[in-house]
Amino acid sequence: MSTSVDTPRGWRASALKIAEAATHPLVPADFLDLFAPLRTGAELRGRIESIHPETADAATLVIRPGADWAGHVPGQYVRIGIDVDGVRNWRAYSLTHGPRADGRISITVKAVPDGKVSNHIVRDSRPGTLVHLEQAAGEFVLPTPVPGQRTKLLFVTAGSGITPVIGMLRNLFPVTDAGVVRLARSAAYDITVVHVAPSHPDSIFSRDLEALDAAGCIRLVARYDDEHGILDLADLETLVPDLAERTTFGCGPGGLLDALAAHHDARGLPLYVEQFRVTTIVAGEGGTVAFDRTGALVSCDGARPILEQAEEAGVLMPSGCRMGICYQCVLPMREGVVRDLRTGELTTAVPGETPSGGVLIQTCINAAAGPCHLDH
Amino acid sequence: MTTIQKKPRIGQVNPIAHLTTEDLEAMAVELDAIRQSVVDTRGEADARYIRRVIKTQRSLELGSRVVLLASIFPPAWIVGTAGLSVAKILENMEIGHNILHGQWDWMRDPKIHSTTWEWDSATPAAQWKYAHNELHHNFTNVIGKDNDLGYGIMRVDEDQPWLPMHLGQPLWNFVNALFFEYGIAAYDVELRGAMLHKTTKDPKFQREFKAVLAKIRRQVTKDYVVHPAASALTGSFLTTIAANFTANTVRNLWSHSVIMCGHFPEGVQTFEKRSIDGETKPEWYVRQMLGSANISGSKLMHIMTGNLSHQIEHHLFPDLPSNRYGEIAPKVKDLFERYGLDYCERPLSQQVYSAWHKVVRLSLPNGWLDQTTTRNLPGQLKRLYQMTTGGPKVRRALQARMTQENRRMAKAA
16 A cells, blocks of 8 residues: 555645646636635635725725735735736735734725826725735834834824834724723833825825824824925924934835935934835937846837847847747846837836736837846 | 738739738738727726636536546536637637736736646646747748648648658547547647757757656656546546547547647648748737637637637737737737738538648648539549559649640640
């Protein structure tokens, strides 16, 4: 008798092998997905259960994640793959609830001007839609309090930079119909929030922050550009007198975070920041194409295909018809922007927004429209 | 003009003799615009379409295979076999062929992508993509370059010299139809060429050949071992084998017929190798237009042919989503008409008949079939016998005489 039949592992492995033989060239999961896309062992997905408007241009999605969701720590973000006009796009959004009793997760999205995905989520997403997920990630989480000592924190947030912070605050200070619940674990934290927004009605979660402030859970310093003028970080010490005792967590646009870093560096204060969009890609004409596996760098003009110019520079490339019809030349672009020479259409790969494998491009009909990184 | 260099035969004219270079360029601009109109409006509805077809196919395949677990009962056998045949046809035609063309790559769904898709066929997707997407679609109907024309086993044009072995080509073609997926696999791996040129020891060939064998082994295991073994519980082992064999054969006959209709019927042009030297994009377009043929019919017919019923549109724009070919077909047809070109489109039965008629006609010496009547049959058979058994000299002499007679007949008519 073979041992593989005796051990469950061996038995299960054999069963899987037989199931794979039965479904070839598909895999058993392809058929199981027809019935149970959120089951254990499935690729990680979630189903949108409800959508709640927060402001005129922001909404919270409550999502039931698949069985293999490993949970998260408040402050972390999730990468979500959502189809917009039939095209899958990936974006990172903060989880805006601490782990919930019902196992659901939520993200809050603000529609940014020209934001393909954020506008789709806020205005066109529908309950019941399946989305793709990656496990929660991110280091922007609450520090563990030292026993017997109060942890003094300052959150500096701007606009939708409030979202990871609201996830942390909700976890510390859950709000029920009866009001804020005082948990033992939240007693260890002393929190000030400096929140910057263009105006009060446009500010996501302003009511939640005000409620927490009124309940005495946090001290809120709200700065609305239309009321208080643009925040000058030189005023931070006035707004937060005990600034020096606090550990600062900043989340918001790059400009604010850069200023905050300069401010804190000058004073030797501790600072943790979170920024989702690290790269802004602007299309131009041509650029250096980096072949990340071989280390080759080819300076390409914007008028001819990458394939042609890389080959001239001695890079061995997969190729085929050279006219865009056979798809033998596709390579993953991890970062960068290319222009379809036939149509002028741009394809952009932004790390953190595109699938982790990159965006597949046809090198025979695309020209560099900026610096590019190809996985080749 | 480089596109069709062939000297027209008797009774034939060069179909693009009336078009200037400027005409071709203007036509190309219009075609580019048609392509762009689809690219611009590609979106959610298209994504929903392919997902729905995939879901339907998987449900049908699963359901049919479950029913076949009891295939010992004749109604179950009939229902299961019919369902599995349709599922296999959908899988190969509307799903596999089109995904492997990159028609759905724009969705950025890694599961429905030309780089990851593997299909229910003896030929591995990677090898097929090379032979089909690269060679066939690039060199459409160029004799000696596009082996899809006759798959290297048939005489497909009057200009190819007739040899006695061509007499057998209707039979080869039928056998090829029955085992089409294996024929394609052998063709994609260039088995015949490797054997002819004695390059079977070549490492590249070895590697690809092994990949084909591995793929065939997995296909055979599924259809003829695992599924029948699961059916054995109800005593349906052999009947499930029969069901899978039948479904595979139905799929082979169907796909062979559809594919024959694409480039083989009468009225479709073939091109000389020399004709594509320095070919421009407009000339490439016109070669695709004249080298392909469509099947007219219902929406169901289009889906079951993988929209290869719109072969002309597919060859012009191989990477547009298949569900959109029907929508651009009237525009393409209108363009053919305005430029005085023949849009070769007929119902399936007529195209299949036409293609088979051509196979038979070309299996015989040029003109033989045309001038054979019941009255002169004995004489014609004698002549054919002489050409078959005689050497090249006899063949040439008799062919020359036949060509002359044909010319005279054409003049008299």
